[in-house]
Amino acid sequence: MSSAQQPFSDRLAEAVLRAGNPLCVGIDPRWESLPTSFRQRYDDTLDGRAHAYAEFGLRVLDLVAPYVAVVKPQSAFFEACGPAGFSAQQAILRRSRELGLISILDAKRGDIASTATAYADAAFGVWDADALTVNPYLGRDAVEPFIQCARAKQRGLFVLVRTSNPGSGMFQNLQVKGKPLYENVAAEVGAWNRENLGACGLGDVGAVVGATHPQELRALRALLPEVWFLVPGFGAQGGRAEDIASAFRSDGLGALINSSRGITFPFQPDDPQWESAIVKATRETITALKAATGSKSGV
């Protein structure tokens, strides 16, 4: 079966099993963290930053592609460079596809009706990402147009359920019907996801669940056995490898563990060996994830 016809969930499962690990590399370019050589060659203007982000991001993809299955460009950093930033985002998503990587565009979009459809058309048509992060606050008709567009192209979604930030509890932890709001969101995600399960037993409407809440991660795994989790907050944000073991199903699938700065900026800007530092960080992170999760990490 060609990958274009394969359900998103099966394509993701195959890619993770092939790589042998669940690491997702976040591409969050920051001007002040780039290798000094980039900041010498490009002007500190919006266009200059955009070109530097493209070159750096493409190089990161080449470096990590032999090791990982999934990458996650963060749209905000590209948007902060204006229109040229989106050309950089587009170049990175194109290269991801050429390299056989699964791409998750982290844009946290959310709107209603035809506006949601326009965002989904952008994500899966214009940017050609394999998956998109989506914010559920607007409710049913803010998520369903994204699901419809994703399914028409065998793509996937990751809906924000429980985010990794310290202030996330302000609304996500409010008690509704005896359980926190995020569990109510999780239940809806579970229902959407069950509409389109792949052969691997997982579906195409995933959940974003932060690594900084390990007990909740465990509870959500039990609640949503068929849902892919995208787990941010590992590494720089404080989530530890042992915290994320419970994110996986017993077959070792079901979770993608994201690391952004820990993989892409493990060097001082003036370090000429920054490329080998990225490869080293990638390999060490994979080793740490495998040690913490035993055989449960997509191997």
Added chain:
Amino acid sequence: MSSAQQPFSDRLAEAVLRAGNPLCVGIDPRWESLPTSFRQRYDDTLDGRAHAYAEFGLRVLDLVAPYVAVVKPQSAFFEACGPAGFSAQQAILRRSRELGLISILDAKRGDIASTATAYADAAFGVWDADALTVNPYLGRDAVEPFIQCARAKQRGLFVLVRTSNPGSGMFQNLQVKGKPLYENVAAEVGAWNRENLGACGLGDVGAVVGATHPQELRALRALLPEVWFLVPGFGAQGGRAEDIASAFRSDGLGALINSSRGITFPFQPDDPQWESAIVKATRETITALKAATGSKSGV
């Protein structure tokens, strides 16, 4: 006091009082709704659509600027044209500023920490909008970086509280502490807003409250007397003029009533008189709003 130093809330109040009405014109360009002459002159490609959207949007601004104070470009439709779409969005926001219009970039952004800051830098720096719509689901540290960036530049925010779509109740209406979730969000918006009130008695953290829920609009007005409301859902989505009267404070300020398609696409594509149709729709909508709200419409 120059407008650049004036608090956002006072600048908005002055602009609304000067225009004499609370109408906000939504700029939501759609290829299939454009005048036929545009679709003849531009290719139906992403770049062609982007150029057509720019030309159409700029013309709409010129047509409505003599009548209204506020415009709201919808970022999704520009994003659906790729990088060139964002150049069109930028051109429209620049012309808004040149024309003395207050611009609200409707992008419903939401993310955490430095990522939220990147979105805010984009909104208020790169795109140079006067205000941005923000999604609160990620909690405190997803909203506060936007507030900080907005205040550094005397800009404003509109936080999603109660949206106008039929499926909005899925999460927004869940009961928390004996009241719907959206009232809990509203209370937080009220607290953020009170941190920075202008001389007009209103603040810089507004609320999006749909016209399709008139009783809730009334209750929220009572709960949040110092908060600017951005009220979508009027016109094409079913909200009627009499439904929105309760959105205003007794001094006639405090609400912006958005209409998008009703103002910008009141014509058949082959109508050569489309420009006068836009002017007519603008004037009629203002008359209807004034009739429904009596003296309570920013006059």
